Amino acid sequence: MFRICSFFLLAISAALAAEPADLIWSARYVITMDAQRRVIENGAVAIKADRILAVGTKADIDARFTPKQRLDRPDAIIAPGLINTHTHAAMSLFRGIADDLALQDWLTKFIFPAEAKNVTAEFVRWGTRLGVLEMLLSGTTTYTDMYYFEDVVAEATKEAGMRGVLGETIIGFPVADNKTPADALAYTERFLKRFANDPLITAAVAPHALYTNSDETLKACRALANKYKAPLVIHLSETKKENDDEQAKRHTSPTKTLDTLGIWTGRSIAAHAVWVSEADMAILKQRGVGIGHCPSSNMKLASGVAPVTRMLALDMKVGLGPDGPAGSNNDFNLFEEMDLAAKLAKVTTGNPQSLPATQALEMATIRGARALGMEKEIGSLEPGKRADLITVRIDRPHAQPLYDAISQMVYALKGSDVRDVMVNGKLLVGDGKSLTLNEALILQKAAEYRAKISASLK
């Protein structure tokens, strides 16, 4: 009798004390990627406005919170939204235009002419919309971009409701929008001011690379980034040629030169980092540089294999990037990059235990967030963090049986299994459909650009 009474009293007091929430999402598994890497069976996440209130078992969350709305996915996994640390979204319109070519032919016969003849603000708007649509549908909630007309990239990203770390490419030759590095720096400063304190857009300073900019431009980039507390995004040691050239010129490595120039004295994200030595990694580790590892791109362009297992052993901040889809990859699918990062590490180290599933998923979530300097806001499901989360179906033949949710995420599940996507507390993809972008119109525009671009290369 006493027991029953106390049970009822507890239940009543729980109901009375229940805290309001905007949303509860529940699923068969919640992969938190918190410090303990907890996977909660029959788990749930409570959300209020743009933040996560709590993460726990469904029973616990249901007892503690009264939501305005709920989404129950008993046949899915809830995971942190995936984080892309290196890409060129608008290049989606060049998808597969020049595959299987030698690097020089690829650049000089296809990419440079195609860009020179086609890249306009409108091209960038539609290309970014297409890229962002594909990223969202396959579970990416934050992406890192370097391209041209980056203010248009930011507009298209905000319009979709996605999170972006975006930087206008600063490069030592005239491009579609800016004709000199000075112009690009001035453009970037306007861009940094325009998107200051934006909830979704982190404006960045993006010098293309060491070998395409003067030392003075690079130093100006760092100074500008530090003035606005913005991240600096750069390509680093992608090819052996880049290293060989720097060795011939200054008898040192790109990483070391950039260090000497003071470029790493602030939040930095370096894409690729394929040809980095132990000494280079020591510098990158010491300076806290985030790395955008791009396994698909490095394999497809035969750039080489980044020493990722070593970087992880050093606890460096390594994330994943699909790079651009115009030859170096053909899509923006982080499920494929996770799978590939793990497999490439194993075969190149000769050790099947290298880069296990948990590390691969870390790179696509919390470690990617660290690479961007955003680990306090995104990358895991924890109270107080931004509500950036996805559900992934596990009710399809390739997803069953399921012995380990993290292993399944990395090695068996696909971008096409993503069902719902929330960024900053707002549902952007519901039951596999984009809620913020006009898919039919974007596909129509892609076909129109295809005709135009093909004609321009004849």
Next chain:
Amino acid sequence: MFRICSFFLLAISAALAAEPADLIWSARYVITMDAQRRVIENGAVAIKADRILAVGTKADIDARFTPKQRLDRPDAIIAPGLINTHTHAAMSLFRGIADDLALQDWLTKFIFPAEAKNVTAEFVRWGTRLGVLEMLLSGTTTYTDMYYFEDVVAEATKEAGMRGVLGETIIGFPVADNKTPADALAYTERFLKRFANDPLITAAVAPHALYTNSDETLKACRALANKYKAPLVIHLSETKKENDDEQAKRHTSPTKTLDTLGIWTGRSIAAHAVWVSEADMAILKQRGVGIGHCPSSNMKLASGVAPVTRMLALDMKVGLGPDGPAGSNNDFNLFEEMDLAAKLAKVTTGNPQSLPATQALEMATIRGARALGMEKEIGSLEPGKRADLITVRIDRPHAQPLYDAISQMVYALKGSDVRDVMVNGKLLVGDGKSLTLNEALILQKAAEYRAKISASLK
């Protein structure tokens, strides 16, 4: 006037002369994989019973044939059904049970105990159904299998309407169904008789490997295969250890030993072939041995990288295989194997022109058919061949724009883009749904086996 008249006369005579067909399938692109590797824009395929009647432009096919039924997919590619040259379908029930482990731990702590405790005829039936369902949904129409209770594998394959080259594993220790190689050989002979002249099942003789069988068993396998004109399927030089052991034992390579034993004197399919020398490849080429290249498996288990570009330069018969999903891979997705084969070849040869998209698609179609000795029946869309074909959606964001249909197939499209699948003139997947298998029941059984298998390992 004369012109108009002759036009009408031609049109009338064409209509009168139109040949009956059971089906016409049309699509935006038809990838034929014929000798000229033709890709036909606005193309169509006419089908009668289990055979292809004709392939051409939609206009041409519509003029020549009057079909009973038609399927028009203006937003898709029609391609030959994909061919899997090495797998273990029933291991689907062990999907992801033991990832990221050292090879010996993987085998001795997980796979062998899990198999010893769980593999029964019913396990094989449900595992094969699950594997076949996944393969069909992702565009595979023919697969090559080695496992236990292979008569049950064949029954499940026929029930689904899929094409299979299937062999009971013959191995030098007691397994679930056969306790000795002699038993397995007798089983295989009954199996060969039972499925003689079957339209879908090619019964094979499947000694596991050189190192797991006596020379006498291997010779008996070849004799049995030749007696029934059946293919012999075997694992070959998957790991360096296999080669090192043979070097220590007989101072030669597995390929050479098998040649000396006369094992290659007939239709043969060797899986993996990672550690093969130039001399080994010369033997395999001369003997016409088909190779099942397994990039995912070789990467994930850190087995090594097969010299595929060299094999292709020698015009060897190399196909693709996902291997089994219990640690060596986690799915049966040939789109991923195509993409991976191309990228792995590029990064390991240091040449982005290695293994271009056309070669990758060849491996999954006509070259895979050659590996199986079935190139007169399957592997390309040509008049007289079996009607094994698929449609693949190109109306999704990751599929647009499309500059080159073959490149898109290999580098951008996914197994989840497969919309329709026909094998031997019968529609098995329509608009993404299996028409011959009970998906809900198969998924339920997979969950039941998961509980049972997990418990058995505690």
